[in-house]
Amino acid sequence: MHDYDLIVIGAGSGNMLFTDEMTRMRTAIVEPDRFGGTCLNRGCIPSKMLVVAADAALAVEESARLGVHARLERVDWPAIRARVFGRIDPLHEQSVAYRRASGVDVFTEPARFIGPRQIQVGDRAITGEQIVVASGSRPAIPAIPGLDGVEFHTSDTIMRIAEVPRSMAVIGGGFIAAEMGHVFAAFGSAVSIVQRGPRLLMAEDEAVSQRFTDQAARRFDLHLDTVVTSVERSATGVAVTVTGPAGPAVLDVEVLLVAAGRQPNTDLLDATAAGLALDAHGHLVTDETYRTNVAGVWSLGDATNHFQLKHMANAEMRVLTHNLIHPEALRRLPTGLAPHAVFSHPQIAGVGLTEAQAVEQGIDHVVAVRPYSDTAYGWALEDTESFVKLVADPTTRLLLGAHIIGPQAATLLQPLLQGMMLGLTVDQLGREVLYVHPALTEVVEQALLEL
Ligand SMILES: Cc1cc2nc3c(=O)[nH]c(=O)nc-3n(C[C@H](O)[C@H](O)[C@H](O)COP(=O)(O)OP(=O)(O)OC[C@H]3O[C@@H](n4cnc5c(N)ncnc54)[C@H](O)[C@@H]3O)c2cc1C
Numbered sequence: 001m002h003d004y005d006l007i008v009i010g011a012g013s014g015n016m017l018f019t020d021e022m023t024r025m026r027t028a029i030v031e032p033d034r035f036g037g038t039c040l041n042r043g044c045i046p047s048k049m050l051v052v053a054a055d056a057a058l059a060v061e062e063s064a065r066l067g068v069h070a071r072l073e074r075v076d077w078p079a080i081r082a083r084v085f086g087r088i089d090p091l092h093e094q095s096v097a098y099r100r101a102s103g104v105d106v107f108t109e110p111a112r113f114i115g116p117r118q119i120q121v122g123d124r125a126i127t128g129e130q131i132v133v134a135s136g137s138r139p140a141i142p143a144i145p146g147l148d149g150v151e152f153h154t155s156d157t158i159m160r161i162a163e164v165p166r167s168m169a170v171i172g173g174g175f176i177a178a179e180m181g182h183v184f185a186a187f188g189s190a191v192s193i194v195q196r197g198p199r200l201l202m203a204e205d206e207a208v209s210q211r212f213t214d215q216a217a218r219r220f221d222l223h224l225d226t227v228v229t230s231v232e233r234s235a236t237g238v239a240v241t242v243t244g245p246a247g248p249a250v251l252d253v254e255v256l257l258v259a260a261g262r263q264p265n266t267d268l269l270d271a272t273a274a275g276l277a278l279d280a281h282g283h284l285v286t287d288e289t290y291r292t293n294v295a296g297v298w299s300l301g302d303a304t305n306h307f308q309l310k311h312m313a314n315a316e317m318r319v320l321t322h323n324l325i326h327p328e329a330l331r332r333l334p335t336g337l338a339p340h341a342v343f344s345h346p347q348i349a350g351v352g353l354t355e356a357q358a359v360e361q362g363i364d365h366v367v368a369v370r371p372y373s374d375t376a377y378g379w380a381l382e383d384t385e386s387f388v389k390l391v392a393d394p395t396t397r398l399l400l401g402a403h404i405i406g407p408q409a410a411t412l413l414q415p416l417l418q419g420m421m422l423g424l425t426v427d428q429l430g431r432e433v434l435y436v437h438p439a440l441t442e443v444v445e446q447a448l449l450e451l
């Protein structure tokens, strides 16, 4: 007899697994940190709350092109920070109290496996009929000489910083560099970004990545094809020595932000003690129903997938909730499509194949690119740089990929994503659907009609 019917390790997306159907089950959740996990406490939510404030600050500067002349008077960082975390921080205690009240045992020390369905939590060894590993991921820290001797930030800490620094260097050119670079530049920091590749956001369609990089070069001190060779303390804060096409250089900044990807927390779990299979990056290997190779052990979210996106973790959580209670009728996620959005300035959103991937994979395809400036709302915005790019199969007329850079990109992606997930052709999406005039969605309609 196991101690519990269900043990969940990690109270990020894992905390949402419990349903009314489980009230008769003996359940426990293990979370040594704050309930809500990365997304709520140090990820999606605080970062987007900051991005909205940054967008507002930038809009003041950018409104001159519309004939509105305004000046940014002051950015009240303590007030912005208090607004964000004043809303988020109380939720931890409330969530713990709610779980306990609903009959779930809450353990507040880290879990580690000591057997296939057995974990050690503090001085207790407990067993579960079923165990879900939802232990997420943490910032990966690259091996850079001197890094352990200086004070540096990751996304875990940068959003709670005491004041907006005069200068900041970011190592990495991905999601976090794009979003946090935007936030701190909008609030007045001089931001340098050091990216080892030739463009920022290299995983995007090349045209999107290039356009973003061109725009970023006007806001940031951009170091492309550049590596950080060492860091050391300086009178300013941190001296970051880099080597790039122009030779070596030193960026002397107040604050260093390391944003070089994330690694799953499975190494802290002693997953091998349970016999759990890990892939080369340390993600737990599961099948499409989120079963691991060990009977009764499941996994979801950043611990197991490479998407590292909250809506994917949420979707997996919904499937897994069903599978835990209905082992006789296991569900899978309905599609392999994983949309994403980067909430920078400009915004980016994408799903499916890039043009380069279609070429590499030898997939017959057609491409349409439509600038925002071809639409009435694009005129209103005085936009000259944003666009929608679609990749489609010329035979089936189905969309293979959609890539957008510009205002409201994440929202504009949604009708395309819906079409892809529901198996609609570009003709159905473009010709059989009405688009409100003169909304920005007309750029989506026009791109579809071009295919
Ligand atoms: C700055 C930032 C911004 C982001 N913005 C977005 C966004 O806009 N949109 C989006 O889709 N995604 C975004 N993400 C990604 C998103 O936050 C993650 O994909 C998501 O939080 C993953 O959820 P999870 O439940 O798998 O893991 P987590 O939310 O990380 O939860 C895992 C939990 O497990 C706990 N844990 C770890 N080890 C143990 C252990 N040994 N025992 C018990 N518990 C343990 C952790 O303390 C944590 O609370 C962002 C991430 C970051 C860092």
Ligand SMILES: NC(=O)c1ccc[n+]([C@@H]2O[C@H](COP(=O)([O-])OP(=O)(O)OC[C@H]3O[C@@H](n4cnc5c(N)ncnc54)[C@H](O)[C@@H]3O)[C@@H](O)[C@H]2O)c1
Binding pocket: 142, 143, 171, 172, 173, 174, 175, 176, 177, 179, 195, 196, 197, 201, 228, 259, 260, 261, 262, 307, 308, 309, 340, 341, 342, 343
């Ligand atoms: N809007 C969103 O959905 C959102 C926002 C922020 C973060 N996230 C999630 O969090 C993850 C982490 O974000 P991120 O920006 O840290 O990672 P990322 O994977 O987006 O980008 C990592 C960057 O670090 C660089 N890099 C990797 N190793 C390096 C090294 N050793 N030295 C120098 N540079 C190195 C890479 O070239 C890349 O530019 C993202 O992959 C994403 O899944 C999502």
